[in-house]
Amino acid sequence: MEGAYKPGWFARSTGLIVALYLVLPILIVLPVSMTDQRFLSLPHESLSLQYYRNLFASPEWFASIAQSFWIALGATVLAVVSGTLFAIAAWRLDRRLVNLMRALMLLPLIVPSIVYAIGLYRYFRWWDLLDRIAGVIIAHGVTGIPYVVITVSTALAAFDPRLEQAARGMGANLSQLLRWVILPRIMPGILSGAIFAFIHSWDELVIVLFIASRDVFTLPRRIWDGINENVDPTMAAVAVLLVFFTVLLLLADLAVRKKRDG
Amino acid sequence: MQARNAGWWALLMPAFLLLTVFYIAPILQVLSISFTEPELGFGNYERILTNRSVQRTLSTTGRIAGITTVLALVLGYAIAYSVTMASERARRWWILCVLVPLWISVLVRAFAWVTLLRRQGLINEALIGMGTIQEPLELVWNEFGIIVGMVHYMVPYAVLPMLSAMRDIDPRLMTAARGMGASRWTVFSRVFFPLSLPGVLAAAVLTFILSLGFYVTPAILGGGKTLMVAEWISVQILDLIRWGFGTMMATVLIVTILVTLGVFSRIVNMRRLFGGGH
Numbered sequence: 001m002e003g004a005y006k007p008g009w010f011a012r013s014t015g016l017i018v019a020l021y022l023v024l025p026i027l028i029v030l031p032v033s034m035t036d037q038r039f040l041s042l043p044h045e046s047l048s049l050q051y052y053r054n055l056f057a058s059p060e061w062f063a064s065i066a067q068s069f070w071i072a073l074g075a076t077v078l079a080v081v082s083g084t085l086f087a088i089a090a091w092r093l094d095r096r097l098v099n100l101m102r103a104l105m106l107l108p109l110i111v112p113s114i115v116y117a118i119g120l121y122r123y124f125r126w127w128d129l130l131d132r133i134a135g136v137i138i139a140h141g142v143t144g145i146p147y148v149v150i151t152v153s154t155a156l157a158a159f160d161p162r163l164e165q166a167a168r169g170m171g172a173n174l175s176q177l178l179r180w181v182i183l184p185r186i187m188p189g190i191l192s193g194a195i196f197a198f199i200h201s202w203d204e205l206v207i208v209l210f211i212a213s214r215d216v217f218t219l220p221r222r223i224w225d226g227i228n229e230n231v232d233p234t235m236a237a238v239a240v241l242l243v244f245f246t247v248l249l250l251l252a253d254l255a256v257r258k259k260r261d262g
Numbered sequence: 263m264q265a266r267n268a269g270w271w272a273l274l275m276p277a278f279l280l281l282t283v284f285y286i287a288p289i290l291q292v293l294s295i296s297f298t299e300p301e302l303g304f305g306n307y308e309r310i311l312t313n314r315s316v317q318r319t320l321s322t323t324g325r326i327a328g329i330t331t332v333l334a335l336v337l338g339y340a341i342a343y344s345v346t347m348a349s350e351r352a353r354r355w356w357i358l359c360v361l362v363p364l365w366i367s368v369l370v371r372a373f374a375w376v377t378l379l380r381r382q383g384l385i386n387e388a389l390i391g392m393g394t395i396q397e398p399l400e401l402v403w404n405e406f407g408i409i410v411g412m413v414h415y416m417v418p419y420a421v422l423p424m425l426s427a428m429r430d431i432d433p434r435l436m437t438a439a440r441g442m443g444a445s446r447w448t449v450f451s452r453v454f455f456p457l458s459l460p461g462v463l464a465a466a467v468l469t470f471i472l473s474l475g476f477y478v479t480p481a482i483l484g485g486g487k488t489l490m491v492a493e494w495i496s497v498q499i500l501d502l503i504r505w506g507f508g509t510m511m512a513t514v515l516i517v518t519i520l521v522t523l524g525v526f527s528r529i530v531n532m533r534r535l536f537g538g539g540h
Contacts, residue, residue, distance in 0.1 A: 001341075005347065005433045005434075005436040005437050005440070006347065007343065007344070007347040008446045009341070010395065011343055011344065011347070011450075012344060012531075013302025014340040014344075015340045015341050015343060015345075015356075016344070017340075018337045018340045018341050018417070019344075019356070019359045020337075021337070021414065021417075021482070022341075022359055022360070022363045022414065023359055023362070023363065025358025025371070025374045025375060025378060025414065026363060026366055026370070026371060026373055026374055027364075027375065027376050028377060028378060028384065029370070029373070032384075034376055039382070040377050040382075040383075041382075041384070041387070042384065060451070067380075072477055076308060078280070081276070082276040083275035083277055084272055085273040085274070085276060085277065086273065086276070086277035086278065087415060089270045089271070089272075089273035089274045090274065090275060092270050093267065093270050093271070093274075098274070101274065101278060104281065104286075105277065105281060106422065107285065108285060110471065110519060110520075110523060111289065111443075111475075111516060111519070112474070112476070112477070112492060112513075112515060112516075112519070113475075113476050113477065114475060114492040114495055114512070115289060115292060115475070115495075115512040115515060115516055116285065116288065118288060118291050118292060118495060118496075118499050118508060118509065118512060119288030119291055119292040120288050120289060121499070122288070122292075122295070122505075123287065123288035123291055124288075138284050139284070141280070141283045141364055142280050142281060142284045143285070145277055145280070145281065149277070171458060174269040174270075197364055202367075203367040203368065205368075205369060205478055206477050206478065207494075207498075210496075210499075210500075220367065221368055223367075223370075223373070224369060227369070227372070227373055227376065228482075231376065235373060235525075236373075236377070239367075239370040239373055240371050242366070242367050243366055243367075243370060245320045246362070246365050246366050247362060249365075250358075250362060250365055252359060
């Protein structure tokens with residue numbers, strides 16, 4: 001790069017140390033999950049996969065993983081469909097009122113989930129949605145909308161509006177315009193949004209703590225119980241799988257972005 | 263023209279209705295309960311002035327959020343600076359170091375800190391093994407543990423707005439300043455740092471408002487002894503069934519956050535933050 005400026009050793013080593021502070025504590029769960037001891041510790045004599053066996057043999061953990069997966073999938077569909085349509089229309093209309101609505105869409109990123117969770121706890125009783133999978137899907141879907149609105153709006157910023165006018169001029173109606181002109185061009189943005197909406201639901205705990213009791217027992221809720229009750233190395237095995245899964249999704253997102261940019 | 267736009271307006275509706283019915287409505291209900299239960303009026307709010315538990319929670323929350331914000335800014339600045347100065351290839355790794363922790367489950371991270379910090383945790387074991395200490399240190403289930411975990415959570419959020427501000431700084435400015443004989447420190451303190459300030463301010467607002475309402479990390483690493491606002495609200499609602507009291511605090515929390523955000527809204531751009539890493 002022209003005019004490159006190299007930082008000194010102090011800046012570089014400080015940055016490195018902070019990066020280690022961010023990453024190392026997360027990586028520590030890997031050796032702990034393979035401990036040969038009966039409590040949370042580093043392996044003493046040999047590596048053991050017994051806690052992974054525990055995990056895969058446990059019907060409770062398995063049921064929670066499956067439930068979380070289906071909830072996240074449902075919430076992602078809800079967020080992606082409504083969020084994408086919203087972002088496209090907001091981009092096209094671009095009025096003050098619409099921009100206000102768009103700002104409203106970002107509220108779930110700012111309002112603490114505890115406030116929303118206690119609200120839902122009361123509100124869902126009317127709708128008879130407490131402790132229902134459908135209720136959790138709605139709650140996670142609605143709070144996932146901002147991620148989709150943001151990624152799709154970013155993708156639309158690079159979209160040439162003349163393409164739309166041309167398609168209109170040739171007689172395309174709204175649904176043809178969406179399906180053949182707009183959606184294909186912003187697909188990477190939609191996929192990015194879908195990935196983030198999925199991770200959001202998959203990891204969400206606070207809302208679930210309030211609106212679920214016996215029937216809905218998602219993975220984060222089971223981890224929460226595990227941390228608060230019996231901390232055994234099986235938890236570390238779960239943590240490793242979750243880290244692995246998240247990194248995989250993030251790499252998928254990076255690949256999608258590269259395709260979009262390149 | 264109007265008829266053509268009607269189609270676009272219709273597309274706005276699914277998200278707008280979902281948000282109004284299933285997000286805004288329950289939150290408005292929270293706000294209204296704070297004025298109506300147990301009786302109509304400002305009774306719940308008067309307790310801010312009289313109730314010790316409310317005051318202690320508010321001051322604990324303000325203190326922890328403040329300390330967390332300052333530490334996250336300092337640490338985040340070091341990372342953002344390194345990313346900005348890194349070569350194109352190295353930059354990708356740096357950004358991964360920020361994005362991966364950002365998206366790793368908050369529970370996993372809190373769990374990792376419990377593993378490290380508890381009495382029989384890895385850090386205490388190591389220190390005792392080396393003979394540095396005799397008795398295990400109290401590293402968790404107190405304010406120290408909460409702050410360690412919260413800073414770890416907030417650093418990536420602090421990095422992103424600072425990074426986006428630093429990327430707008432022309433690197434030739436620093437080269438020029440060096441060329442004219444300024445020391446590294448002068449270049450940083452007189453040229454780079456002032457230009458990066460808007461990003462620092464945005465990061466400060468963001469980490470502060472996120473810290474205020476944080477639930478999971480303080481609940482796990484605080485061990486129920488040090489209550490921040492979010493956990494206090496949950497205790498009021500779930501354990502003590504005092505809805506008026508709990509929703510009053512929730513309202514105070516929301517108003518504080520929205521006012522902070524409103525004051526700084528020109529600087530903080532939420533869309534840019536999550537908009538895609540560049």
